[in-house]
Amino acid sequence: MVYGFASLHPRVCFLYFALLLSFCMLFLHPLLLGATLAAVIGLNLSLDGGRALRRSIGGYMILALFIFIVNPLFSSRGATILFYVWDRAVTLESVVYGALFSVSMLCLLIAFTALNLVLNPGKLLLLLSPIAPQTAFAVTVTMRFVPLLTRRLKAIMTVQRAMGYFTDGMGRRRYAREAMETLHALVSWSLEEALQTAASMRSRGYGIGRRSSADEQTMDGRDWLVCWVLLVVGGNSLIGRLMGVHAYEVYPRLEPLGESPLGWLHLASYLAFLALPLIMNEKERLHWRHIRSNM
Amino acid sequence: MIKGRTGWAVYALCFAAAGAVLLATMWRRELYLPLSLLMVFLAMLPFFIRFERRRLRAEELLLIAMLGAIAAVSRIPFAPLPSVQPVSFVVIMAALVFGAETGFLVGAIAAIVSNLFLGQGPWTPWQMFSWGMIGFTAGLLRNTRFMGSLWGKNLFGLVWGFLFGWIMNLWGLLGFVETLNWQVVFASYAASFAFDLTHGLSNVFFLTLFSGIWLKILGRVKLKYGLLEH
CATH class of the missing domain: 1.20.5 (Single alpha-helices involved in coiled-coils or other helix-helix interfaces)
Known part of the structure; x- marks a missing residue:
């Protein structure tokens, strides 16, 4: 069921994720990074119980680990030397930097997992169609072809298997050759048919006038409210960051994690930004629990 | 236009x-x-x-969409062979027959659509760009003697196998490595060398064995319907 944050207008969701992804790329302050990581994991949990995240987290961890290891190996900046590897100094600062970078990459990847849950292909196309109608149309048609072609590929491969062309234990080269035969059959079958579809589209009046795009969802009061809140807290965090608030300096020595009064303000607005979708989702869930318990 | x-x-x-x-x-x-x-x-x-x-005529739009879809699903029959995928090959073929612009669009749309099914990530724009550029460059070179010869096509496929991997490495390098020097770049390229080589060699394999028949199939459709002639 779509509720809470995911039920907002796609444009508002898009604005949120555009801001969130840029924060993932911009913030390197340990405190803010930690908050971001917790928030994006929480967002995934509140969206689908973390199912999508669990499928992909393994690959993400490998990437993050790679980033974590690469930095201290190639950078000897920093004042606190921990030990030497092949006559190269490994410093505390470069290890911390690598760790911060790898957390920031994790945040980015996990935020994308949440984005894929909220902005499904339909919503993304809805966003694209007013800006680039022809491209959105081409992408829609292509998307419609993918399941069709997948079914056809399976049918063709079944035939090939029945005729004994695909056998167990055939070599890579022979397999690749045979799989290409599958594609040939698919191409000659489908290209011809696509052109017939086109003729049929034209006979129904494709291309006569301007393409109109229907948007069944309009921005309602709640969407505007969230939009304004996002602009205030998100804009504040973004501008603050670009002006140098919470710009964490690792070199030459780790900067102590002190907060200036303005830093607190910045932190508060960023935390509000992160918490917004979580609050919306949990509010709906509690509301539903309440209704159910009164039934 | x-x-x-x-x-x-x-x-x-x-x-x-x-x-x-x-x-x-x-x-x-x-x-x-x-x-x-x-x-x-x-x-x-x-x-x-x-x-x-x-x-665009309806036929042209449908052709671009269909080629993009074919490129996007062409991985499926090759699923048992790790890191062998004919997507680049399909994009090159489309570009050689229908030109640079169509080549770019087929590559970019194939990337968008396969990511719509597999999930978007920070790699999506880079993938769109890389496959689009494979198509674009193949289309630009299509009337030269170089691309006319099998050796030329193979060299093109091999080089793009590496270039593709190198472009895809960039987003990790640019965002998450602190000292961007040649050592780091070489290290990351060395780490992806095996994958890039497989990509390049599978391009060579497909181009050597199948470019003739693909050019024939696509050329026939183009001739029959008089499509995308500039």
């Missing part, structure tokens, strides 16, 4: 914006990743603006 002054204004604007982005990277090291993403968008923008402005 963008005509006359507006067209040039759009391209000039893209160039100016790209220049501004480049200058900005000089001052702000921590902005490399967002700015590089912006750069990739700017690089693809003129193609899409041109596509939007074109009045």
